Amino acid sequence: MATVTITVNGKKRSAAIEDRTLLVQFLRETAGLTGTHVGCDTSQCGACVVHVDGKAVKSCTMLAAQADGAQVTTIEGLAQDGALHPVQAAFREHHGLQCGFCTPGMIMAAVDMINRYPAGLDEETIRKELDGNICRCTGYHNIVKAIKAASDTMRGMAQAAE
Amino acid sequence: MYETTYHRPKTLAEAGSLLAKSDEAKLLAGGQTLIPTMKQRLAAPSDVIDLRHIEDLKGITETPSGGVRIGAAVTHAEVASSDIVKRQLPGVATLAGGIGDPHVRHMGTLGGSIANNDPAADYPAALLALGATVVTNKREIAADDFFTALFETALGEDEIVTAVVFPKAEKSAYAKYPNPASRYAMAGVFVAKLGDGSVRVAATGAGQGGVFRIGAMEQALGSNWSADAVAGVKVSDGDLLADIHGSAAYRANLLTVMAKRAVAAAG
Known part of the structure; x- marks a missing residue:
């Protein structure tokens, strides 16, 4: 102990x-x-x-x-003061989950990925970076869409803050 | 997982004495192989000695002769994103960036990978092809002498890998065919042209005895550094691994294809 x-x-x-x-x-x-x-x-x-x-x-x-x-x-x-994190919001908007079991790991992986690619993400990079996260429902398409959208949103927020 | 006792030494000397004190202790680097193995009860060390908080095992530096020294506890993610490694040894940066997945790369380390010497691990190919030197708390070991058999190395009982020193290389590149499920190499080839002009080629994932050099490819590339030069070199399938994922003949073919890709990537 x-x-x-x-x-x-x-x-x-x-x-x-x-x-x-x-x-x-x-x-x-x-x-x-x-x-x-x-x-x-x-x-x-x-x-x-x-x-x-x-x-x-x-x-x-x-x-x-x-x-x-x-x-x-x-x-x-991730959520602050009752407001969803942009990645959480994007998963909801783009229907990036079905059963939801993999979603916490997907979202934490996505936030990490977006942090490591501040210049933005393309579809190919997102798919490659999702190597370590398995989803058995969605076929990944909407997860990739959600991450792309969140990456764009967060980049816009970062630029607006400058 | 069976019970174990966790230790967090701050110095190499402290880690060494903890290791010497127990017959059943294991060194814990990134833990990306050891912890899954312990969870399956395939390993049951009485003590685990965490090496991630020892300053001497960290850092990536350029050596005076243009080589690169990488600390044993440096993670795959740190190697893949290092400006020094990308500039001096692009093949090693590519290799590190292709191990496992992003989460594994945040934890897994160079020292852990080579000390485990999994026959499908990536790093052993880089060390052997570049003729690297493994530095331990007791001595220096040439890569040619370090990898002795499947999951076996020249490391002694109480020996700890502290760093790997790679020599200067003119060209280096790595190409692998990952198993689609596990991402471990089914065949991986590292090609290197060293500072003295010599050419070395090493293969992982495919050999029954673990990582090995491909002499015929070294000769072919020595006189003509081009993908075409290795295209005609076939590796004998006699000593290659065969399992449900691929026959020895399939792996032999993959080695030639990976070698072509690696040479093309090296330019």
Whole structure:
């Protein structure tokens, strides 16, 4: 057992946990944030993607102890003051989900992708960057559309702010 | 996952003594192979020693002779986006940017990849083709001597990879055919023309004994650096892997195709 302290969505959370606890277990079971999903449990599907110190990682493939002292953002941390994050809004607008199981990971991956391509994204790049996220419903078309739209919106917001 | 005890050393010396203290300890770099393996209970280390917080294992620097030194705990994403690597060793930047997926690349490290020596991993091809040197906490090992067999390396029990030093290269490029499901290489070829003019070619994903050099392609490219020069070189399928994803003959053909693509990419 060890005590870990992780800042989740801006709020510090400390807990005594077994060293073998995965970050996704800490988020879901200790912090009670069940938006982060476990899909495959074999590190392939991306449903568990969260941001650790600003980078997208698979929370099922990291020990909570490895994230001790880190800043973690989950799907619950994206909306601000009741307003959806532009990526969340774009997924709703473009029907980028059907059953919704992969959506938290898709959206966290999309936010990370848009952060890494501030000059904008084309369809080919989006599809390549979605390598680590599996969706069994949509066939990806509307997910790609949503990410493209969100990327354009966020670029417009960044330019307007300058 | 079985119970384990997590350690976070701040120095290489501390990591070394933790490793020496336990017979069943494992080094944890990015964890992108080790943690899935522990979850499947295929590995049950009593202790895991996290190497991500040791300053000595970080950083990418140009060496005085025009080569590049990459710390063992540098992630694939950092290598892929490094201006030094993109300028000096474009093949290594391409290779790192094609490992796994974006999330894996944010965690997975150079040191972890080579210490594991998965026969379908990408990095071993770059180290062997470039004639790189593996630096550990005890010694330096030439890439030619480092990769010994499937999942086997020359590393001793208490040895920790600290960095890889790549020599100056005039040209470098990597092309792989990823398994459509796992993204691991079914055949990957790294081609390099080194600063002294010598040509080296290494293949991953295809060999029964792991990464290996393709001498016939090195000779062909040595006298004529062009995709056409390797187009006619066939690799014998006798020592190649065969599994449900592809026969040895299929992989042999892929090696020639990947070599052509790599040479074309190198220019």
